[in-house]
Amino acid sequence: MSHKSLHELTVDEFVDGITGGSRHLLSRAITLVESNRHDHEAKAHAILDRCLTFGRRAIRIGITGSPGAGKSTFIESFGLELVNRGLKVAVLAIDPSSTRSGGSILGDKARMEKLSLRPEVFIRPTASSGYLGGTSPRTHETILLCEAAGHDVIIVETVGVGQSEIVVNSMVDFILLLMLPGSGDELQGIKRGIMEIADSVAITKADGERSGIARVSKSDFEAALRLLPEKHTGWERKVLLTSSVEGTGIAEAWQIILDFVDRMTASGQLDILRREQLRLLLYTIVEDRLKREFFSRPSVTAARNGIEQQVLSGAITPFSGAIALLEASRTS
Ligand SMILES: Nc1nc2c(ncn2[C@@H]2O[C@H](COP(=O)(O)OP(=O)(O)O)[C@@H](O)[C@H]2O)c(=O)[nH]1
Ligand SMILES: [Mg+2]
Numbered sequence: 001m002s003h004k005s006l007h008e009l010t011v012d013e014f015v016d017g018i019t020g021g022s023r024h025l026l027s028r029a030i031t032l033v034e035s036n037r038h039d040h041e042a043k044a045h046a047i048l049d050r051c052l053t054f055g056r057r058a059i060r061i062g063i064t065g066s067p068g069a070g071k072s073t074f075i076e077s078f079g080l081e082l083v084n085r086g087l088k089v090a091v092l093a094i095d096p097s098s099t100r101s102g103g104s105i106l107g108d109k110a111r112m113e114k115l116s117l118r119p120e121v122f123i124r125p126t127a128s129s130g131y132l133g134g135t136s137p138r139t140h141e142t143i144l145l146c147e148a149a150g151h152d153v154i155i156v157e158t159v160g161v162g163q164s165e166i167v168v169n170s171m172v173d174f175i176l177l178l179m180l181p182g183s184g185d186e187l188q189g190i191k192r193g194i195m196e197i198a199d200s201v202a203i204t205k206a207d208g209e210r211s212g213i214a215r216v217s218k219s220d221f222e223a224a225l226r227l228l229p230e231k232h233t234g235w236e237r238k239v240l241l242t243s244s245v246e247g248t249g250i251a252e253a254w255q256i257i258l259d260f261v262d263r264m265t266a267s268g269q270l271d272i273l274r275r276e277q278l279r280l281l282l283y284t285i286v287e288d289r290l291k292r293e294f295f296s297r298p299s300v301t302a303a304r305n306g307i308e309q310q311v312l313s314g315a316i317t318p319f320s321g322a323i324a325l326l327e328a329s330r331t332s
Contacts, residue, residue: 011043015050018149023122026149030124033141048141051148058090058147059261062168064158064194065178070204071157072111073244074178079115081250082153090122090146091115093157094139094168122146126156137285140171140277169197170280173270174257177201178242179221181214196228200238200256207243214241232269235260294329303328 009028017025032044063071072093079089091112116123126139139156146154158168169175177198195201201221206214221239231237238256242249264270294300303325311321 011046011050014043014047015148018047018051018145019054021150023149026122026145027124029145030126030142033138033145034126044141048144051144054148056147056150058143058151058154059174059257060143060154060156060172061257062156062158062172062175063178064168064175064198065204066180067159069178069180070242070244071178074202074204074242074250075155075157076112076115077244077247077250078253079112079121079155080118081254083115083118083120085254087152088120088150089115090124090149090151090154091157092124092126092139092142092146092154094126094159122149122151137281137288139167140281143171166193166197170277170284173264173273174199174260176253176257178204179217180204181206181210181217192228195225196231198225198237199231199235199260200240200253201225202240202242202249202253204242204244206241206248207246232264232273234263234267297329299331300325300329 009025014025014029018029029044029047032040032047035041035044063075065071075091079091082089112123115121124142126142143154143156154172156168156172175198177194177200179201181203203214203217203221218239218241225237225239228237240249240252240256242253244250261270264273307316307321307325307328310316311318316324
């Protein structure tokens with residue numbers, strides 16, 4: 001079966017393989033999800049719809065933070081902790097864009113060396129490019145496939161630059177923000193939005209000579225987080241000290257997440273969150289399709305340069321230009 005091309009494998013073969021735990025077929029289904037070909041897309045959707053009927057659910061965790069904050073190294077220790085507790089783990093590293101080199105992803109894989117050797121673990125870069133505003137419904141679809149494959153925990157590592165945090169917030173249950181120990185000066189530097197979407201903060205590399213300064217950062221962050229509005233009713237953001245090298249704070253991070261999931265499940269908020277995420281995804285995809293369809297219409301292609309020039313030269317306002325382009329699109 002594995003010798004068949006993507007085209008030859010049936011939806012049934014894919015679904016049986018994925019739900020039966022075949023990493024190979026899971027991997028190939030993700031390739032279908034990421035493909036731009038219409039026939040691949042149609043097959044991917046058929047597989048996803050079937051996979052949903054199994055109703056398997058994982059705990060979905062987003063790991064964010066600036067490059068170098070220690071995300072990949074943290075995931076290596078954290079993932080091993082989970083595996084040692086008998087859990088099946090998937091790690092999706094959001095690939096910044098096709099225009100950048102794949103260097104960071106290669107680096108990430110190297111940092112997850114032990115984890116990537118474990119048979120219970122599935123590690124895969126996921127494409128974020130090609131979508132307006134960096135939104136990637138494909139990452140969401142990949143999460144669904146990993147759930148159907150029986151993963152208990154899905155970890156999504158973001159690239160840590162602006163938009164990707166906001167995007168990851170629309171597809172995970174819990175966001176852990178990783179911060180380097182510092183004097184607290186860096187607090188001003190972080191965008192408020194990134195702090196607001198965090199469900200907890202880990203001060204990383206809290207080992208060796210950084211231990212002292214890490215403790216100071218912890219109190220600084222605790223104070224700063226108290227000033228933020230609640231993200232979820234009844235959940236107080238925690239700040240913990242972690243060292244992936246010494247293995248401290250790793251089990252604690254998992255305990256915080258379990259506690260969060262328990263409370264959010266009991267209050268019904270987790271269900272509400274997931275439903276909101278599905279609603280957002282539905283309309284994101286519709287908007288995305290409409291935009292693509294609009295700009296690929298020959299009438300739009302024909303009219304847009306002329307209208308743009310009129311707007312740029314000040315002959316008409318952007319408002320009139322936009323209306324003119326919309327009208328032009330209706331003439332076929
Ligand atoms: N001392 C120490 N160094 C760490 C720790 N975690 C990561 N590092 C180092 O920090 C650098 C960046 O780590 P990486 O996981 O790639 O960061 P990412 O860009 O956020 O994924 C690497 O050189 C790691 O070895 C830690 O807990 N303690
Ligand atoms: Mg990394």
